[in-house]
Amino acid sequence: MKKHYAFLFLLISTVMFSQEEAWVYFNAKPNAQTYLDSPLLMLSQRALDRRTNQNIALNFSDVPLETTYVNQVKASTGITIMAQSKWLNALHIRGTQVNINALKIFAFVDKVVFADKSLNLTGKKAAETKISQTGEKLNTTVNYNYGSSANQIQMLNGHVLHQQNFTGTGKIIAVMDAGFPGVNTAQPFQRLRDNNLILGGYDFVSRNTNFYAGGNHGTMVLSTMGGYKENALVGTAPDASYYLFRTEIDAEENPVEESLWVEAAEKADSLGVDIITTSLGYFADRDNSRYNYTYSDMNGVTTFISRGAEIAFSKGIIVVASAGNEGGQTEKHIGGPADAVSVIAVGAVSAAKSRSSFSSIGPSYDKRIKPDVMAQGETVVISDTSGNIGTSQGTSFSCPIMAGMIACLWQAFPEKTNQEIRNMVMQSSDKYLTPDNNYGYGIPNFGTTLEVDSFVNSDFKVYPNPASTHITFSFLNEINDAVVSVYSVLGQKVLDKKITEQNSVISVESLKSGLYFYIINAGDLHKTGKIIKQ
Structure with missing residues (x-):
């Protein structure tokens, strides 16, 4: 009989006192407006510029965690804070199941989610999953010697x-x-x-x-x-x-x-x-x-x-x-x-x-x-x-x-x-x-x-680029005779050819593989760019 009691005590001890991993989620950020009014308190200027360039507004997730909430969790019996996330308004904590569940008494706690999913099935403020939309332990124009x-x-x-x-x-x-x-x-x-x-x-x-x-x-x-x-x-x-x-x-x-x-x-x-x-x-x-x-x-x-x-x-x-x-x-x-x-x-x-x-x-x-x-x-x-x-x-x-x-x-x-x-x-x-x-x-x-991208968004097109045999020059507006001059990276002219709307293709077969620059002159039109010969 004593052996059965010993086994039961051991089982209860394991459940009650083993360390668990969990996330505790908060339900508010009382000082949110202060941070949103002064964004440099939470983000660098470069981060703000990235948002501006992509038309992305600041929101609640950008605001830091409420420190008084964090401190109350930290001071709770048997709880160790392992990590924190302002985006998810949560702390990753470690403690016993009992001590973690005790955090639910705080009014600012939205929910507690255990890493062991079997522990999320019961209890006040149990975990919710909201569906919405690996592990393995010189800036120059050159041809790199890869x-x-x-x-x-x-x-x-x-x-x-x-x-x-x-x-x-x-x-x-x-x-x-x-x-x-x-x-x-x-x-x-x-x-x-x-x-x-x-x-x-x-x-x-x-x-x-x-x-x-x-x-x-x-x-x-x-x-x-x-x-x-x-x-x-x-x-x-x-x-x-x-x-x-x-x-x-x-x-x-x-x-x-x-x-x-x-x-x-x-x-x-x-x-x-x-x-x-x-x-x-x-x-x-x-x-x-x-x-x-x-x-x-x-x-x-x-x-x-x-x-x-x-x-x-x-x-x-x-x-x-x-x-x-x-x-x-x-x-x-x-x-x-x-x-x-x-x-x-x-x-x-x-x-x-x-x-x-x-x-x-x-x-x-x-x-x-x-x-x-x-x-x-x-x-x-x-x-x-x-x-x-x-x-x-x-x-x-x-x-x-x-x-x-x-x-x-x-x-x-x-x-x-x-x-x-x-x-x-x-x-x-x-x-x-x-x-x-x-x-x-x-x-x-x-x-x-x-x-x-350059082909779709330009009224002047050079294709294919890179090219192996020939390159075509295409103009949205009508042109008369134009001259295409091609130069090596050392500035030596290697091609010079007249093109028209009817004959706007030049051969690059004679060129060695590498980077070249072109200049086009056609009356008031003046275009420059790069060509890559494969």
């Missing part, structure tokens, strides 16, 4: 953007990952350091400013965008600026990582970041299996991280996420935040453009096409923490390769919104008209994005 990294850029026709001087200058990318050791010392990152392109960062795991610590995954990820070692590795956005945020805990898999990610995204927003790239994903494989998600949760609105990513997009930020590496597992689907509606989820292909067997597939649980696009994820050229150039694989690398190219594209079209840039990427992809849940919309062609 070396062995050429294929991962040229597959996307990214070199076309680089050749036209769109290398990410002026765009800011926030990298969310497990750590960035060696970025402050290794040679492939020297160019970033010398040009002051590492703007800062934060270690949200250890709560300190030493973001050059933690796991080496973030270092390798950053190298695919910002790395530079001539004839060995050139990143897709070598002249972009970067913030480096550590949100992933190498030693464990815990729901708090999602909350740290959202906290970092909010910081990135406040700093005026343009793009967030994250080679992280959350589904199953949590240390505590009670915290695992299921496929039904991959609807873009259930996971904490996916809701945060969607809010980031609503602030004018482009969010790029790895699709995941579970394509060969029993559960093959993408995780969060790749499942979010507006997140650009990137799958992996080989150097020959075949889908990598490990690349996670779609659709999302609510039947949307996922992944969104593909990039090289096999034999990807990267730098390690010591500056050694090697190769690795995973959607962890196809994701930042894509993010870097998006930065270059947005540099080329700075007036466009994040939604318009996202649309351009999708519409340039080779499966745009016939998407599926293995490849999404396919492999983008960033050269085409330039060509199509």
Whole structure:
């Protein structure tokens, strides 16, 4: 009999005293109007400018959490605050089930949501789910010497953007990952350091400013965008600026990582970041299996991280996420935040453009096409923490390769919104008209994005560009004889030809591959531009 009592006591103790992960949501921000009237109290000028440029109004989610609420939760018995989110008006907390449920007595608490979903079935102010709309533990016009990294850029026709001087200058990318050791010392990152392109960062795991610590995954990820070692590795956005945020805990898999990610995204927003790239994903494989998600949760609105990513997009930020590496597992689907509606989820292909067997597939649980696009994820050229150039694989690398190219594209079209840039990427992809849940919309062609946009929005057209054999000059208004002069980058005239409306094609077969400049004179008409010979 005593043994039965002992077992019962042990069972009750486990339930009552084990530490649980949960989110407590508040129902108000009493000082909201003060912040909305003085927005520089909560956002940088660059962040405000990004909102203005995209016609995005400030709202309740921009306002910081009410500190008196936070302090009352912090002072509550047995509660530890692990992270916080102004966007979701919530705290990530740790404590016993009893102590967490005791928070419901506060009038400012809207609801409590346990990471263990089985604990949300009963109790006052139980969790509600409102439906609405991965994890892996020099600015000159030149032809870069990409070396062995050429294929991962040229597959996307990214070199076309680089050749036209769109290398990410002026765009800011926030990298969310497990750590960035060696970025402050290794040679492939020297160019970033010398040009002051590492703007800062934060270690949200250890709560300190030493973001050059933690796991080496973030270092390798950053190298695919910002790395530079001539004839060995050139990143897709070598002249972009970067913030480096550590949100992933190498030693464990815990729901708090999602909350740290959202906290970092909010910081990135406040700093005026343009793009967030994250080679992280959350589904199953949590240390505590009670915290695992299921496929039904991959609807873009259930996971904490996916809701945060969607809010980031609503602030004018482009969010790029790895699709995941579970394509060969029993559960093959993408995780969060790749499942979010507006997140650009990137799958992996080989150097020959075949889908990598490990690349996670779609659709999302609510039947949307996922992944969104593909990039090289096999034999990807990267730098390690010591500056050694090697190769690795995973959607962890196809994701930042894509993010870097998006930065270059947005540099080329700075007036466009994040939604318009996202649309351009999708519409340039080779499966745009016939998407599926293995490849999404396919492999983008960033050269085409330039060509199509300039073609549609100009009364003067030069196409195809890049060109291999010939180029056509087209004018909206009638012209008489015109003269086209083509110059090398050294200023030497290499072609000089008269064109008419009836004969407006010139051959470029005699030119070597590279960048050229053209000048057209036709009476009062004077046009200049760039031509790329493939």
